Amino acid sequence: MSRQNAKNVDAKNKVSCDLFTLTYGSLVAQLIKDFDNTEEVNKQLDRMYGQGYNIGLRLVEDFLAKTNSGRCHDMKETADKIQSAFKMYLGVNPSVANWSAANDEFSLLIDSNPLAEYVELPDHLSQLKYSNVIPGVIRGALEMVQIEVQVWFVQDFLKGDATTELRIKFIRKLEDALPAGED
Amino acid sequence: MMDDILFDFLHMESVELLAQNSDNDSNELCVSRLEHIGYNTGYRFVEKATKEWQRFKDELDVMKFICKEFWSTVFKKQIDNLRTNHMGIYVLLDNRFRFITHMSNSKQYVDQMPKYLAFTCGLIRGALSNLGLNSIVTAEIVSPPSCRFQIQIQRQQ
Numbered sequence: 001m002s003r004q005n006a007k008n009v010d011a012k013n014k015v016s017c018d019l020f021t022l023t024y025g026s027l028v029a030q031l032i033k034d035f036d037n038t039e040e041v042n043k044q045l046d047r048m049y050g051q052g053y054n055i056g057l058r059l060v061e062d063f064l065a066k067t068n069s070g071r072c073h074d075m076k077e078t079a080d081k082i083q084s085a086f087k088m089y090l091g092v093n094p095s096v097a098n099w100s101a102a103n104d105e106f107s108l109l110i111d112s113n114p115l116a117e118y119v120e121l122p123d124h125l126s127q128l129k130y131s132n133v134i135p136g137v138i139r140g141a142l143e144m145v146q147i148e149v150q151v152w153f154v155q156d157f158l159k160g161d162a163t164t165e166l167r168i169k170f171i172r173k174l175e176d177a178l179p180a181g182e183d
Numbered sequence: 184m185m186d187d188i189l190f191d192f193l194h195m196e197s198v199e200l201l202a203q204n205s206d207n208d209s210n211e212l213c214v215s216r217l218e219h220i221g222y223n224t225g226y227r228f229v230e231k232a233t234k235e236w237q238r239f240k241d242e243l244d245v246m247k248f249i250c251k252e253f254w255s256t257v258f259k260k261q262i263d264n265l266r267t268n269h270m271g272i273y274v275l276l277d278n279r280f281r282f283i284t285h286m287s288n289s290k291q292y293v294d295q296m297p298k299y300l301a302f303t304c305g306l307i308r309g310a311l312s313n314l315g316l317n318s319i320v321t322a323e324i325v326s327p328p329s330c331r332f333q334i335q336i337q338r339q340q
Contacts, residue, residue, distance in 0.1 A: 016256055018231050019224070020190050026223035027197050030216055034204070044204075051196040055189070062188050089189050 017091060021117055028130060038127060045132045052136020053143075060141035063088070075170050078147065079106055082138065082168070090114050094166075104170040113157060113164045121158050130158055135166065146174040187259060194282060198298050214301040221305020222312070229310035232256060242336065245314050246273050253310060271336035280330040288327035296324050307332060 031044045063069075063085050072078045079096045086094050092114055098107040115131050135151035142149050148171040155161035197220065201213050232253065239245045250262035254277075264276035282299045286292050300322040308320045317337040325331050 016187065016190070019228055019257060020193065022224045022227050023190065023193060023197070023220070026220040026227075027193075027200075029223065030201075030220050034216070047200060047203075051200055054196055054199070055192040058192055059189070 017114060021114055024115055024133070025119060032125070032128075038125060041125075042127065042129060045129045048129075048132045049136040052133035052138075053140035054136075055133070056137040056140020056142075057144050059085075059089070059137060060144045063141070072145075072147075075103055075106065078142070079108075079168075082108065085141070086110075106168055107154065108166040108168065110164040110166065116158050116164075119158060126159060128158075129153070131156070131164075138166075138168065143174065148172050148174055191281070194299075194302060197302070202298060210298075214298060217298065217301035218305035218308075221302040221307075222309035223305075224302075225306035225309025225311075226313045227309075228306075229253065229313045233314070239314065242271075242316065243267070245311070245316060246334075249307065249310060250275060257306070271338060273334040273336075275332040275334065276325070276329070277332070278329045280328050283324070283330070284328040286327065293324065293327060296327065297322075300324070300330065304332065307334065311336075 028045070028048075031048075032041050035041050035044055063081075066088070067081075067084070069081060072081060083094055083096055086092055086108070092110055092112060094108040094110045096106055097109055100106070113131060113134075115134065119130060121128055121130065131153070135153065138151045139149055150169045150171055152167055153165070154167045155163055155165040157164045198217060201216050201220075204213075204216075233248075236248075239248065246265065246267070250265050254260065254262050258277070258281045260277075260279065260281070262275045263278045264274075266274045266276075280300075280303075282303065283296055286296065286299075304320040304322050308318055311318045311320075311334070317339075319335045319337065320332060321335075322330055322332045
């Protein structure tokens with residue numbers, strides 16, 4: 001049947017990408033429905049950050065297993081790894097820019113945020129931290145390789161900025177870190 | 184390419200997040216919220232997934248699509264067995280349901296498993312609803328990680 005012809009590999013990948021995006025969107029929508037004031041919803045999205053953190057903790061194992069990558073000696077290398085992880089898991093290629101003088105802080109510029117592909121924020125939710133899961137993932141993943149960072153959105157396409165910019169700041173190297181909740 | 188593992192993790196964390204939110208409420212509320220998230224996802228997702236497809240012949244044709252293509256994009260495998268009484272009831276058997284394959288099948292965790300099926304029930308219901316079929320979807324664990332989904336089509340009187 002002609003049905004089979006339409007399916008090429010690219011379309012298939014796009015479809016599984018959509019599934020992730022839509023699931024995330026439905027989850028946020030459900031939270032908005034459950035908690036109808038913006039303040040409470042943002043509190044929930046802060047938990048989404050925690051959710052991302054948990055994802056990151058696990059995702060880094062998968063990343064290390066698949067890429068067979070070694071230790072990073074400075075933040076430049078770390079930035080490279082994060083860049084390739086974005087490519088691997090989200091299919092986007094962010095550029096690394098705006099290094100601070102001390103080389104401990106940089107930005108990731110994302111042209112198209114796949115999470116927000118089908119999203120438009122209504123006026124009353126313009127302060128919604130929609131993609132808050134991503135900084136969480138980065139923080140969680142780096143914590144597992146003993147780097148503590150702070151990650152936040154500087155610019156967000158959803159809020160009307162020209163691009164999406166994530167800022168990542170190195171805090172310290174963790175020594176003999178205990179797993180969260182056991183100190 | 185978007186990696187599937189990310190979807191697994193997102194699902195895991197969604198269950199966790201909603202279970203926490205529903206702490207004070209009953210377990211059923213958590214399940215119904217998850218089902219609702221699944222419904223919304225399935226409803227939108229199937230629209231994109233069937234973009235290049237011809238119109239389905241009949242109900243059974245739709246069901247075959249769910250068991251094969253739909254299941255393979257979501258879970259990377261097909262449904263192992265589809266049965267129907269030709270009266271609007273379909274039973275889908277998945278011998279290795281992906282969301283629970285990594286769980287221990289001891290008693291302690293089997294009790295937790297229904298929460299991990301709710302999203303998928305909603306996903307099926309949403310997909311069918313967009314394809315023009317109203318349904319009730321329930322799921323049960325046969326013996327982990329094997330699951331049975333029962334779809335009951337609601338026909339208009």
